[in-house]
Amino acid sequence: MAVGMDVVLAGCTLIFAVYSVTAELPRKKFEYKLSLKGPHLIQSDGSIPFWTHGGNAIASDQSIRVTPSLRSQKGWVWSKNTNPHEHWEVEATFRISGRGRVGADGLAIWYTTQQGMDGPVFGGKDQWNGLGVFFDSFDNDGQHNNPYVMVMLNDGTKQYDHNSDGQHQQLGGCLRDFRNKPFPVKAKIEYYKNALTLSIHNGMTNNKDDYEICVRAENVNLPRNGYFGVSAATGGLAGAVDDHDLVSFITHSMTVPVTGAQPEGKVSPEDKKKFETEFDEYWEKLQKAQEEYKQQHPDKAREMEESQAYEGAYERELRMIFEGQNGIHRVMNELHRKVDELIGRQASIESQLSARVGTPQYQQQGQPAQLPASDGMRRHEVDSLLNSQRDVSNMINDVKFLVSDIQKRSAQAQGPGGGDPFASQQLLHQIRDNMNELKTDLLSRPNQGCPPVQGGSCLTPAYFFIFMGAQLAMMIGYIVYRNSKEAAAKKFY
Numbered sequence: 001m002a003v004g005m006d007v008v009l010a011g012c013t014l015i016f017a018v019y020s021v022t023a024e025l026p027r028k029k030f031e032y033k034l035s036l037k038g039p040h041l042i043q044s045d046g047s048i049p050f051w052t053h054g055g056n057a058i059a060s061d062q063s064i065r066v067t068p069s070l071r072s073q074k075g076w077v078w079s080k081n082t083n084p085h086e087h088w089e090v091e092a093t094f095r096i097s098g099r100g101r102v103g104a105d106g107l108a109i110w111y112t113t114q115q116g117m118d119g120p121v122f123g124g125k126d127q128w129n130g131l132g133v134f135f136d137s138f139d140n141d142g143q144h145n146n147p148y149v150m151v152m153l154n155d156g157t158k159q160y161d162h163n164s165d166g167q168h169q170q171l172g173g174c175l176r177d178f179r180n181k182p183f184p185v186k187a188k189i190e191y192y193k194n195a196l197t198l199s200i201h202n203g204m205t206n207n208k209d210d211y212e213i214c215v216r217a218e219n220v221n222l223p224r225n226g227y228f229g230v231s232a233a234t235g236g237l238a239g240a241v242d243d244h245d246l247v248s249f250i251t252h253s254m255t256v257p258v259t260g261a262q263p264e265g266k267v268s269p270e271d272k273k274k275f276e277t278e279f280d281e282y283w284e285k286l287q288k289a290q291e292e293y294k295q296q297h298p299d300k301a302r303e304m305e306e307s308q309a310y311e312g313a314y315e316r317e318l319r320m321i322f323e324g325q326n327g328i329h330r331v332m333n334e335l336h337r338k339v340d341e342l343i344g345r346q347a348s349i350e351s352q353l354s355a356r357v358g359t360p361q362y363q364q365q366g367q368p369a370q371l372p373a374s375d376g377m378r379r380h381e382v383d384s385l386l387n388s389q390r391d392v393s394n395m396i397n398d399v400k401f402l403v404s405d406i407q408k409r410s411a412q413a414q415g416p417g418g419g420d421p422f423a424s425q426q427l428l429h430q431i432r433d434n435m436n437e438l439k440t441d442l443l444s445r446p447n448q449g450c451p452p453v454q455g456g457s458c459l460t461p462a463y464f465f466i467f468m469g470a471q472l473a474m475m476i477g478y479i480v481y482r483n484s485k486e487a488a489a490k491k492f493y
């Protein structure tokens with residue numbers, strides 16, 4: 001129980017601390033009847049709850065296209081309810097996008113006593129009573145100062161001067177490009193204690209807090225019970241028309257915190273002591289009551305203890321998600337560490353390599369350069385390795401050449417035009433066999449000399465072999481000749 005008490009006391013201290021810091025900040029309350037936001041922005045009949053839209057405005061489930069990017073369009077959306085709050089803040093989120101380098105005409109956010117539907121001021125009525133915040137895309141006065149954001153107050157008498165872009169009528173403004181941004185542009189208007197602040201989120205990031213103050217003015221008197229509205233208009237130039245899309249309009253009322261006797265909102269030490277004593281007394285009473293209840297209802301007390309001992313399905317699910325995420329986190333950290341390690345190793349290898357490549361092979365006097373002793377291999381070892389590798393590659397090239405030569409020759413011998421090599425070979429073998437047979441036959445006979453042939457001469461073996469050799473040569477020549485002829489003939493076909 002002591003631990004619980006500590007926690008509660010710490011909580012109280014924190015609340016006091018927060019209270020002392022936030023005491024001066026107004027309290028905000030979301031006003032749903034003065035707000036619109038997708039999804040489900042429209043009802044089944046196409047109307048927007050608590051809002052009315054008209055002109056060329058098209059409401060969809062996600063946003064309102066206040067004007068489409070066509071010539072001479074006007075659209076508007078106005079709250080049906082008036083704003084009864086003295087202090088308020090609105091945040092309008094919108095996109096202004098077009099294909100042209102220059103856009104037109106612009107968008108306006110209104111807080112006026114009347115719903116200024118269908119007028120010449122960015123789709124709103126002129127001579128309004130209240131506040132107009134204009135996002136003026138088109139540079140009517142040619143001062144090269146648009147797109148421009150400006151605040152203009154009106155008491156119902158002034159006419160907006162389009163030709164000068166209201167330059168001399170504005171309460172304040174800032175040069176901001178709000179067209180064609182990656183994220184929607186936001187405008188926050190705060191009206192608190194008669195101080196008007198306009199902040200712009202330029203739509204370059206998705207961070208909702210990236211606001212910059214555009215205008216801040218004190219002593220501004222806006223009418224009570226006005227309507228909020230957004231209107232837009234395109235111009236007459238076909239090349240300079242924009243889509244004006246309102247994504248959301250969020251209204252908060254603000255109340256000034258009651259500070260009472262403590263103007264700075266701080267709790268006096270006496271009060272603090274009093275609160276703490278009260279809290280202690282209350283805590284003791286609560287503990288006593290709990291004990292009494294447990295004594296009177298032992299069954300319920302056991303149930304309570306059991307319910308504390310076992311975790312519910314929801315707690316278990318939460319714990320499992322938490323543990324799972326912790327596990328993922330650990331693994332990610334480990335992966336991160338390993339990737340770092342690998343990158344480090346790679347960098348060291350790269351630096352070693354570049355150091356080796358960068359070292360000159362020979363010094364100026366032609367002496368071999370000495371590499372650091374820490375190197376695993378000396379320069380000459382590397383050179384000899386490279387040389388031997390080069391030799392091997394040369395040898396491989398020679399072998400390749402030889403093989404291809406052999407292939408070429410064999411293709412010539414066996415390929416088209418080569419006839420039937422097997423038949424030629426057989427013929428040669430047959431001739432050789434015949435010759436051998438003849439030889440053995442001749443040798444087996446005794447030297448008989450010449451047979452008595454009349455009037456004829458005698459054929460000696462020498463003559464015979466010469467004759468046969470000549471015949472053989474002629475035959476081989478004939479075969480080669482025939483092959484070459486056939487090859488020549490094939491080339492033509």
Ligand SMILES: [Ca+2]
Pocket residue numbers: 136137138139140146162165
């Ligand atoms: Ca203009």
Ligand SMILES: [Ca+2]
Pocket residue numbers: 138139140141142143144145146164165
């Ligand atoms: Ca201008």
